[in-house]
Amino acid sequence: MYNSKITGLGYYVPDNIVTNEDLSKLMDTNDAWIEERTGIKERRWIKEGSEDTSAVMGAKASRIAIERAGLTKDDIDFIVFATLSPDYYFPGGGVQLQDMLDMRTIGALDVRNQCSGFIYAMSVADQFIKTGMYKNILVVGAEYHSGGLDKTTRGRGVSVIFGDGAGAAVLSRTEDNTKGILSTHLHSEGKHAEELTVLAPSIKHWVPAIIAANDKNDESYFPYMNGTFVFKHAVVRFSETIMEGLKSNNLDVADINMLIPHQANLRISQFVQRKFKLTDDQIYNNIMKYGNTTAASIIIALTEAWEKGKINEGDLVILAAFGSGFTWGSVIIRW
Structure with a gap:
């Protein structure tokens, strides 16, 4: 293997x-x-x-x-x-x-x-x-x-x-087998799909219908987010998937050298940091400079952290994300 x-x-x-x-x-x-x-x-x-x-x-x-x-x-x-x-x-x-x-x-x-x-x-x-x-x-x-x-x-x-x-x-x-990706953990909960979504164009609301309606008030093709609802779920699922990854590898929070969370909202990252009692050196955020770049956010942050020398050989690095779908997951890495 x-x-x-x-x-x-x-x-x-x-x-x-x-x-x-x-x-x-x-x-x-x-x-x-x-x-x-x-x-x-x-x-x-x-x-x-x-x-x-x-x-x-x-x-x-x-x-x-x-x-x-x-x-x-x-x-x-x-x-x-x-x-x-x-x-x-x-x-x-x-x-x-x-x-x-x-x-x-x-x-x-x-x-x-x-x-x-x-x-x-x-x-x-x-x-x-x-x-x-x-x-x-x-x-x-x-x-x-x-x-x-x-x-x-x-x-x-x-x-x-x-x-x-x-x-x-x-x-x-x-x-x-002691280095690299130790495990990955993936989850979804589709009943909340419309809490963070772009509804159109879609098979239910395709381009000809949008053009025919010519409705300037149609917001279906812009992103919609129930911010408070998403926030409440995010802080729970972030914590769950981080702990799942640690436990599956017989590790605990004290073993974390670097957590790279999806850059959705700095307040979410700060909540998770406080919950796990992580220092500023154990978590990396760059949403202040780049905003939420969705699928790109973790890899941009990971690259920056590595470039700055914040990740070293042997470190336990955790990547974690939560977002639309709802979907969430984590990757546990021994650098």
Whole structure:
């Protein structure tokens, strides 16, 4: 039985910084209101006319990760691409990535688990490697949110939260069972699907119907979030999935060297930090700079933490996420 370990990390965010003050010019909001509720000071949004898309940003992050892994594009055996904002309704971003990186005709799988997307993608890649099917897998999380947000006062509860960006990890085979991914844990509860959703376009409300109605008050194609409801569930599920991962490996909270939570809301991360009595050196947050980049948030934060020397060989690193679906999960890593 093989183990999988992260051998390369990379991320990319657009140059365009959008501050809370910038948003106050588009909608009835202000810096204090946004920071108090989310902890966010600024985010990156793709500028109109830019070449960047979810797939393009994913490719930029991937090139960095592959180089840092000491590999070439020809060494990659498979792609797992996580996003809720693909360039096209179909096909998914994985095949675009294969083309943009000029790779062999390897398989490409798309994961649509929103905020938990990177956790699910890592779990899938880990299983492919553990079974011996593949040796090196490129796992990508990328999001282009800004083009689909309601940037008016009506949509401020959601639109101030989200940012654009991408991250990538190369997962490689190792025969050292004491290092790499120790376990992954995945969950869902679909009865809450409409508490955090984009309802249209969909088979129930397809494009011709939207065009025919020409209803400027139709909010179905903008993200909707029942913020308080999501927050209450998030803090519970975050805690559960972290403890599940620890217990399955005979570990406890004292063993955690670094927790990288999905960057949904700084207040959620702070709640979890207080509950587990973690120091500031045991948890990494960057939502203040980038906002919530959904499937990209964990991998961007993980890459930054590693680049800053906050993660070292032998460390116990936990990745955890909760989001739309509801879905949640964790990845337990011995670095």
